Amino acid sequence: MLNLPGCGLITIDGQQVIVDANSQVLEWLNSVRAEIIGRPFDRFLTLRMPLADAGDVRPTDATLHGISGVVRPVVVGLLDEDESGTQRIAVYDVSTRSAFNLGFRGAEAKTERGRQRLQILLNSAVGFGNVRAEVDAAELLVDVAQRAFAATFVSVHLQQPDGVVQVAGTNPLAAHWPAGVRPAGAVTLVGGKVLVVREPQDAEAYAPGVGMSEVYRAAGIHAAIASPLRSHGESVGAMICYFDHPREFDEEAVPLAEALTNQAAQAVARIRLEETLRRAAMHDEVTGLPNRRLVEEDVTRTLLTHYTALSVIFIDLDGFKPVNDMLGHAAGDALLRDVAHRIRGVIRDTDVLGRFGGDEFIAVAAVESPGDAAVLADRIRVAIAAPYDDLPLGLPITASVGVVTVGNDGAPVMDQLIRAADHAMYEAKMAGGDRVTVGSTGAD
Template sequence: MRPIAADDLPCAIVRLDAEGRIVEANDLFAEWTGLPVAELTGRPFKSVRQRFAGVGGRSEGMVRLAHRDGSYRPVIVGREDSGDGAVLVLVDAADRAERERELMRSQALQERTRNRLELIIDSSIAFSAATSEQELVDILATTVAKAYQAEQSAVFLRDECGGFLQASGDNPLHGMPGGETLVAQASGLRNVLAVSGAAAADEVTPVLGAAMRGAGVHAVLVAPIQHDDLLFGVFVAFFLHPRQFDSEAAPLADALAGQAAQAITTLRLQRQLEHAAMHDETTGLPNRRRLETQLLEYGRATPALVATLFIDLDGFKRVNDGLGHHVGDLLLREVGRRLQEVVRQEDLVARYGGDEFVVVCEVPEVAAAEDVADRIRLAIGLPFADLPEGFPISASIGMSIARTSDPGWNPDRLIREADHAMYSAKNAGGNRVVGSSID
């Protein structure tokens, strides 16, 4: 049996002189470098290799061997030194290098996943602590920019007409037609839209590509803020640098948008409940509870002369009994509308209960309060379109006036005095104003 030659081995073998130059190499080494052995001879070994960046830095004993075509082959190097140089044994490590690269990708993915999970948890806590929609969308805009390392971000909420208004953040496409198209596109698709580069934006719509080029925006990510089938708005991340999106970009956007939508739903429900607790269901006016709260606030405000007008509808019972409660409700709503028309916007109009209303307003003098009361009486005495002839409506109004700085200021007493004065007006035949002031 013949001795095993260097070219029989499944590895590259190189002999170096004392200065690290190649003295001899087998055919496999020549194949891996793409250079003939004659050309390799005398060349420094370091000219055909470079260190390999592996997991956590440099992999022990691993280098990249350069090929003349510009490619590299990862190899593991064994070295045996001698007095006049060294012998190197190089083993193909492509499989090991690929495993290390896969491990690096896996570790990077795990790190990104951990960071994004922490971000989702932190944002959930922040969203739940928000006490207003404005605070919530400000948090969302900041969180989106941080999550995607975007230079700018913005949140758009739907208005009553179905359009979108910017509620928070910065929008570099503001005033450009493409900006509106971007928001409309995402809201129409009801899913996350990621656009990398103006050329990709052209495929969405040329006007968006033109807007991005004009504003220096390289990429955008848009997500609808929706809960079940209800769309609240969208958020947008703007990138002023080239950006490609990985497979986790859309799920993260969905998670942030979903959390924000749930928080908006909660805030709006809470606002509706608070409004319902303080407002009359039939007329939409503040109710008795809101009236009492407002009177307490008057007492803590700057000293002023305050008039409380207690209004009872003459003839309302005949409407309810003869025409039904539905017509009665229509009448109450119309009375509430007329009351709001004849007083100032800052004055309080409340439904006290039944067919009774209360108006509270600051006045410069008693005569001004009497003028307001008389305007109310005349407004209510006008014909009502929903009532047939034979059902006249008028108002008995009791008036109580006091200064908030007076020692006797008491909201309950103000209403009682106005209520008693109203009964005096009613007992006198109705359709009149009776005044009472607190000393």
């Protein structure tokens, strides 16, 4: 029988029964000749298409099946056929090519994943460019990361004045978090690098000695990936993706997490800068105090959550115009800054102080009672009336002060309170100045 290196040869009769097979075929089938000869051809070889006629060079794909369970992809072709119908068939092993095809399909799948991730990044870039609030950026990051990583949960934590705070998403570890341990996201934020937990035990390396692996197991979390939100080299927060099943992370996982959190960090940094510039534009250039609009915002943010009574104190300087007329505007501006400093020294740090315009100021304070508000207003009056080193004795400065107070029985309307305090100040001014008048909102 003809033997070609690397080529299998099978001879079949007119009844499609194997009458001969070379050693290469026997090796591939992991069989001896007696197990092959006399058996039907299709018991060992499955053709995808019928064999072409002898002399036709077109091969066909087939699969070689051994008795022991061996399966090998091959290509077969008809070499020749005699008058009795006996055929010789050449068999070529293509398992290497099949492995290549598998690798190629794997590469195609990787390319498709890369395309999908790129599309996610492009879409999220547009989204992060449009957000106008930090919480919106955090919620968008949760949504994008959940889709990009097929995560079970995602939480986003931002650095705030009072520490690292979760602002969006779900943290399944929170209910099991050890007492005294820094909040979730803090290690990632401080370290500035992506952290990968492939199994609960890996978490021990990031928070040693506190049983973090048990925290993961108690929460039903098998794996996690955490990435800092970094803008211009500074970490402003952290994102954590959690998985309730074993999860492998390919080589693109860390770059993808970094890309998403960098987009979010840029959005947060932009929002914070815009807020800083906006607030800077709402401050008085002479005294540096907030203007009326910012006073109302600050009151809403800092005072209207916990208070027994709220007092609005309207202050108008007596004798300011002569200072401007006789000593010039520079002296007037210096006096306004000095007055602002004196008022700030009387009220608490948590109280709000602003310049209403001209020589008028507004102070808003949380107090225990209307009587306390009147005492505070009089202390402001006394502080303003004290002598000024840079002013001649003939130019005394005093203040007409109006004060109104409301209880914590509903959201106060700041505009109404300011008008009422302004009216009380006007009464103090008409009564000769250098005094405090307690007014009413009209609803009392």
